Amino acid sequence: MDEQRRRHYLAVMGVQNWIPQAVDGVGSKGKATSPEAVVEVSQVLSAEEIPPWIDEVPPVGNERATGSEPDAAIPQGNPVSRLGWDGLSRQVAQCTACDLHAGRQHTVFGVGNREADLMVIGEAPGAEEDRQGEPFVGRAGQLLNAMLGAIGLRREQVYIANILKCRPPGNRDPRPEETLRCAPFLDRQIALVAPRVILTVGRIAAQNLLKSQEAVGRLRGKDAEFEGIPVIVTYHPAYLLRTPAQKARAWQDLQRVRKLLK
Ligand code: SF4
Structure with missing residues (x-):
């Protein structure tokens, strides 16, 4: 990716500049040694360089970023794994x-x-995803696309x-029985894709995949895996839209994802 394009995607993410040596804060096994100090914003681009939708899109009530407890069980007699x-x-x-x-x-x-x-694994469909039948559309989806673009990947x-294939009403958190019923589908998708790296976005995805109750802020930057596949935990794009300070x-x-994919 050329420098101009990379900078464009970084600007869309709200990361105006980054210090390459800071990446060294991630150890040779991918473990963050100093997660709070790794990225610094050292240069502010002019407003014209940032796409207008970043500031103009309304609040993200229909896009999901939060959730409930994980559960590991799989419905009995389920043939999904085949x-x-x-x-x-x-x-x-x-x-x-499930209901x-x-x-x-x-x-x-x-x-x-x-x-x-x-x-990339997220939480559950929001209203627009439910309407369109596709994950990560709308404003959060645009930011996810920009995040992927920043590491040289197209959607x-x-x-x-x-984690869930159907929309929880009112965008409430998924319930344990729902994630339990739906888990075999995602497990099978992961097995079929057999990715080299998994990126979870948001608390629900990270907690369910890693069988943890820790917050994203505590899970990110650490070594983790699912069925032998490295898992990188990060924030949900909808959360990043509300909390731009976390974009860095x-x-x-x-x-870390880019490094693992190399
Ligand atoms: S696909 Fe998942 S969320 Fe939808 S009804 Fe089935 S178990 Fe529930």
Whole structure:
């Protein structure tokens, strides 16, 4: 990626500049040695260099960034672990395993490259995702695209999925029984994609995948894995839109992803 394009994506993320030596704060095994000090914003770009939608898009009430406790169980007799892509997407589309099926317009299966090196995992569909049947659309989706662009990846090059395939009403946190019922679908998607790296965005995704109750701020920057696949934890784009000060830390997480993919 050329320098101008990289700077554009960084500007979209709200990270105006970064200090390369700060990446050295991430140890040779990918473990953050000083996560709070790694990224610094040292130069402010002019307002014209930042795309207008960054400031103009309204609050993100329909986009998800929070959630509930994890659970590890899988529904009994579930054949999902043997399904291929077609069977899996059909089963998700017809799924009534939890109460969320009653209120959905569409299931949100997942999108992207089914042979991707990087898999991005979020929480659950918001209102717009429910309408369109695709994860990470709208303003948070635009920021996610910019975040991926900042490390040289287009949205179509990665695979994007959520912990839940149906929208919780009113964007409430997923309930344990819902994540429990839905987990086999994501497990199978991960097995089929077999990514080299997983990036979780937001608390729900990180807690469910890592079977942890820690906050994102405590999980990020640490070595973690799912079924032998390295997991990088970062903030949800919707949260970053509300809390731009954390974009520098998200950029640090993305650099860890880039380093693992090299
Ligand atoms: S959220 Fe998951 S388990 Fe619940 S109905 Fe939708 S696809 Fe099925």
